[in-house]
Amino acid sequence: MAESTGSGEVLPTQETYHPNIESYRQVYTESVETPEKFWEKHAQVLDWHRKWDKVLDESNPPFYRWFVGGKLNVSFNALDRHVQGNRRNKAAYIWVAENGDEKIVTYDGLYQRVNSFAKSLMDLGIKKGDRIIIYLPMILEAPVAMLAAARIGAVFSFVFAGFGAGALAERINDSKAKLVITADGAFRGGKIVKLKDIVDEALVQSSTVETVVVVERTKHDVQMQEGRDIWWHDIVGSRITYVEPEWMDATDPLYILYTSGTTGKPKGAVHGNGGYSVWIANTLKWAFNPGENDRWWCAADIGWVTGHSYIVFAPLFLGLTSIMFEGAITYPAPDRMWEIIERYRVNLLYTSPTAIRTLMRYGEKYPEKHDLSSLRVLGTVGEPINPAAWKWYYEHIGKSNSPIIDTYWQTETGGFMIAPPLALGLPPLKPGSGTFPMPGVVPVILDEKGKEIPAGEKGYIAYKRPWPGMFMTLNNDPERFKSTYFTKYPGMYYCGDYAIKDKDGYYWLLGRADEVLNVSGHRLGTIEVEDALISSPEVAESAVFGRPDPVKGEVIVAFVVVKEEHEGNGEVVNSIRKRIRTELGPIYVPEEIHIVKSLPKTRSGKIMRRVVKAVALNQLPGDISTLENSASVDEVKSAIEAFRKETS
């Protein structure tokens, strides 16, 4: 039996898996042969206030525009239509706190909270097009703030609450935000992270912010600055308020999410209201085939794109019930995740290879303590999943009954690009492969010069056609948008990853082809760490790279040359660590910091990071004909040997 959603959209209550991939192939072929017709149909997953005039405008590449002339509101699609339909009393979120507290919020409850906070934002002078920063932990106010912004047409930029003051200030300044929404603090692993203090520190470096709204979470003492800072609970009323949704153009920006690149500052990927929403709602359905009564748990943080698309927007568009979890997966014990699955009878679990590898190290005894029989589909995201972790997940968590949906995508792509299409016809899975492209996605594997390379060989993955979820531009930097993504292979989107297409047509994603790091599934820039290092008073020069790690995928390794006056100072490493932690956040702190007298350089003085990395990882350094100071190579070698001896 199926239930109506109030929008004409119907989700299955029973599994509708197809045993073979022929039906997928048909859908895929339709999506590439008649894309306009295809998207015309699939855009109906949303309710539109005004229908579009044109499905895709390609007149100004690479600034592709989808559903031009169409108007909609994201919060209306996430809430109003369910409240008006049959989902008023359905749980939107089951929120589980680090200490085990829980709150269940229904679609109607969320709708009321969002309306109320939307009104508060308006009272604070926020209008359509204004920029706001959300710097919150995993609490319900996070989706409420995002949806309230979307309701009134304000463009939000969510900053992961693990980032430090420098990273936050940079994002506030680049987005020219007028308002920041934060909390007094966040609970993490039994400790309090003082978010409000970090905001105060960031605001010393910013001049655009007029108001700071503070959610009371940890209840420790915080300084409230008169005239600027205001408590969330003081501005949201208890009365039911209704705010008419702002009907946005499909091509109006919805949010900006900053992500790391190889050069310069983080890039603000801008996602729009229409194409992005169509994309994430459809891809969630195609890849995971969620049912009306399923419980969906995307165990990412809302601060990353995975959380934006698949904790907040797509599950709410589809009217699903989501688990939202505040804590760490190993706290207070390594069975935290399995306990939550059992307690809340989670049906669809979506997590990262790092999480799986972390939990795998504790052995099967932890999952075996729990009844995991509710699980039907298991997903992963963020980094390549090694076959051993895939098999462990499949056998010990899914009991060899649940398909593994390995979703490959990026901040810029908005939603899944390559993933097993469970709802369309699941192909036989191969551990470590994301299988096939989502409908509308046309990948190609190229060599350096742009020539398509044969099956089974490693190359760069690019996309030949635009898809609805693609980011629209980079905030303040349309030129960088073009040069970073659309210049290497003219007319195609180049995403910076290596991949192989095997002889059966399966895609295998092999990780970054550039100097971007992937630590625990989080994309971090070597350049950001190097910038923070050389802005430390003790550091003269630095080279940063990623070392493969069996659990985290990669960990950060830094080689630094300290300034003469700090040579021999035993506190340097600690002081550098502390600085990176406060500037950028804990995930950026290098696992290893090695002090050397000099770093390999070219004759023109450029640090040869590639050589440092090769030497430190015991690999061949490649072409070193431009190397000027060969003694530095020995320096790197002896530093790493001394370290290995110490730690073995």
Ligand code: PRX
């Ligand atoms: O290298 C790819 C890797 O993560 C990068 C994107 O990072 P970010 O924009 O932070 O988004 C992460 C969540 C979508 C990609 O360029 N990546 C992501 N998912 C996979 C992956 N690599 C292999 N397999 C995946 N499933």
